Amino acid sequence: MKKTLCGIVPPLVTPLLDNNTLDVEGLERLIEHVVAGGVHGIFILGTTGEAQSLGFELRVEMIKQTSRILKKRIPLLVGISDTSLADSVRLSEIAAEYGADAVVSAAPYYYATGQEELAEFYEELIPQLNLPIYLYNMPSHTKVSFAPSTVKRIAENEKVIGFKDSSANGTYLQSVMHEMRDRKDFSIFVGPEEMMAEAVMMGANGGVNGGANIFPRLYVDLYNAATVGDIAKVKELQQKVMQVSATIYSVGCYGSSYLKGVKCALFVLGICNDFLASPFNRFGDEQRDKIKTAIINLQL
Amino acid sequence: MKKTLCGIVPPLVTPLLDNNTLDVEGLERLIEHVVAGGVHGIFILGTTGEAQSLGFELRVEMIKQTSRILKKRIPLLVGISDTSLADSVRLSEIAAEYGADAVVSAAPYYYATGQEELAEFYEELIPQLNLPIYLYNMPSHTKVSFAPSTVKRIAENEKVIGFKDSSANGTYLQSVMHEMRDRKDFSIFVGPEEMMAEAVMMGANGGVNGGANIFPRLYVDLYNAATVGDIAKVKELQQKVMQVSATIYSVGCYGSSYLKGVKCALFVLGICNDFLASPFNRFGDEQRDKIKTAIINLQL
Amino acid sequence: MKKTLCGIVPPLVTPLLDNNTLDVEGLERLIEHVVAGGVHGIFILGTTGEAQSLGFELRVEMIKQTSRILKKRIPLLVGISDTSLADSVRLSEIAAEYGADAVVSAAPYYYATGQEELAEFYEELIPQLNLPIYLYNMPSHTKVSFAPSTVKRIAENEKVIGFKDSSANGTYLQSVMHEMRDRKDFSIFVGPEEMMAEAVMMGANGGVNGGANIFPRLYVDLYNAATVGDIAKVKELQQKVMQVSATIYSVGCYGSSYLKGVKCALFVLGICNDFLASPFNRFGDEQRDKIKTAIINLQL
């Protein structure tokens, strides 16, 4: 991680056989699939990775197996988001032990914190980490958004090497980019893939996009078109990305449709199991057929 | 309004002497200022225009005076957002009488509606209007967001000629653009100026940006750079736009800082009075000094 | 209004023939129905009265007709809630002209205000009113809750004679009652009927309960049982109130089920039309049958 990480870093799903068991063969196929698709790094144990739904031991197993399979071919980022600072530190130690390149941390998500408390949480946490850290903004799940000035304050510690924003708020993302404009070594990633290309054209460093689990090449191509300012190509590929969003993430009327859609598509493509950890459940036959049709229509 | 409206359409502030009296001279200077700045249309009685805080008679007076001053040099859009369908129709009749080109309507904002109710509201309203209409998405104020499919449903009536999105949600905006991709005559405008340029590069038709009251030329130039895909120019001008946002809209810790900042800046520039209608209040001396400094630092 | 108002004050529905026409005969029957049921006052043009959905002229007509029918038999409270201070004043003038006893005002509901702005809005409004005023807390619709200290601050003007809380937050209601404990002449009413009895036992002055449109005697009896501390009677009547809530207000999965249920029940009982002003719609046959069954099962 000497230089700034850029590009597409899929937030890897966690292939599961049941609530307590990793689908290790599925994980192997998934990692080979995204690496072959040209992604620039891998982020495990994020929101798409259902980290919070996994028991601590299962999270450890996921770190261990991913590290074993990936063999440092591309950077490995590990989510350590937890409501407990102590358990975040433990996860970071394990990530370091298995050779991860950096950790990623969303704000503690049970108690709602103020900005001062949020900054102090990280000022307490970061010195205890032996890996660089990305901050992860996920206000819909954590009930707090890092104020741009809070990002800057926390990032005064140079171990803070980047920021992932999943707020989907374009004004907010621009505000963080503006606040951090003098930190050239600081990576800003955008979560929602629907706005990745435009964010990259405006100067963001890449995307942590769930769809890159399924179609890694599409997101890498879109990222590349955006970095060189090929707007015609961007618009063309964006249509495919929007089609993924409109047809794979929108089956049923669940808040969890995105997660269910991603895992179901991976199952349909023969990559891994589609089991979702509690409190979620995989799609039934009817919805799976819609996902199949959606994949066919995408012609990717 | 034969062809699709594109470009920068400032949501005009309503210059006031007090809660019940228009600052007519200020309005004259303001309109000449934005027209000279090259804007492509004017939108009065929107959120930035404090429409909801104005008595009905004052809204009528604003329509009348704007029409008189503007003399159809550029398109005039009039906000008719109201919780009452009947009063929305009355405002539309008055707008038509004074030569407006179109009306703009945000969802009714007292009762929270479901998507079905929202669609039916417009299916009841639109046939009673004698002007074309833009839908206006402002979920932070109306407590409801037009689902992309609801936009499409309402827009089946060809009197619906466009959509303004002030949600600041980049994923959402892309979803509406995707849903409406086959309606080539349908204009999509973005409210938050911090994300206007990227939205235009991705295919949006323009911006309804409050800052264009103060610095119309800046937003017109940014829009033009975005339409021709001059990304280097976009990034350069975007810095100025972000500086406006960070220094003029962020004085004090008010939810209403944006509105107060815009009116205060217009006052500092000698364009119009800075009185805000209840429930808001103009900035005091200390904050006004910050706005003065911010304007000087902008070097526009 | 010399002495403090206590008891059950139904927030009267506005019987309608269509969006622009009062069902005057229905209004006559409704008023006779609730007066015969022993209610202690009437509140028109509140949330249950769909005030925000009515055009200004229709609101005026509702004041005029109610005043004519009621003939000052019990106190008449008139909602003047509006986003515009000027139009609130106009409504208050009309209410006074037609002999209303007091006005009721919810916070302005388009722009979200801070507590300081909220207090200043009322400090500007109240001196322009020629009637006493009740503050009306309705945060789900107005996006702001009167802080207890803000209630106290605004109520320093003795024209402020009471407070209606529709937040359904029991902790909040107790906090306001605690803050105002030294103002013996200040009435505190609770909106949600499900918690009226307990609030009255704890010292609140009464309820502004929508169900009292349909079954005025039930709510009056429950109020009376609560005021004398007859807990056994309270629990018995509370079962009926909860049955109303569970069976009449919960048909369908609309946010507007409460309003639709109240009007539908009044129609089934032959009291008034069930037309709802846009953006809402009356129930269809299937739902109406459920309301009929619910009424029969209530055995009231």
Added chain:
Amino acid sequence: MKKTLCGIVPPLVTPLLDNNTLDVEGLERLIEHVVAGGVHGIFILGTTGEAQSLGFELRVEMIKQTSRILKKRIPLLVGISDTSLADSVRLSEIAAEYGADAVVSAAPYYYATGQEELAEFYEELIPQLNLPIYLYNMPSHTKVSFAPSTVKRIAENEKVIGFKDSSANGTYLQSVMHEMRDRKDFSIFVGPEEMMAEAVMMGANGGVNGGANIFPRLYVDLYNAATVGDIAKVKELQQKVMQVSATIYSVGCYGSSYLKGVKCALFVLGICNDFLASPFNRFGDEQRDKIKTAIINLQL
């Protein structure tokens, strides 16, 4: 736990020396203090117990020490709320091992769930528990509220013996009580102490009130007055409870003022350390002085 638990069950604070170390002596004093105050049970590792901020090992230590000190004098309830079903089961096993009487579980709090998913989560979890369970509604922290029908559905398993509601929503609490009215063996507890007395008068079984850490006797007396319907006594004691709320929980403008106030008051009274686990911090000298004054003024 043969018969239904009733009364005051303090959600015990977790006395801490630092993020990783229990204040064992403080815990001993605290448990003796509340037992001497007459409370009817103890609930550890809830929201007031900062469970989510504690590492897993520290939670285990808290169970172990509490069990050792309490020696089964009164029922011990243990919070097992976690985002992971697997880790919830582990905590429950440990609680059973140390002789706890029941567990308490709030909805998973990272992903927002729908009602169906929420019900299925518990239908998966409960058969794996070897202790009875109380459901715990805490929507401000979990982003989901148990619908009354969901409570009923989950409680079809007779291992579900009660419900704690911390929503502060009086209408909601009444709705759950109404829905569960035929389950005579099912305990309903109210979290917010400001509305405990009224809820008990209406039929609730008791309170899980944070203030009972500090002043156990006050809450026990209030509970007793409410159960016998002594409304005059209820009103008198309620004044003290409201004074606690207004003066001890409202120092500073933190969302976390309640937690900080409780721990600070316990420190001032010489009971335990006031360290708060990250992301929170103890009060400074100025705020501590306010708490001291508040305690003196309470004259308890």
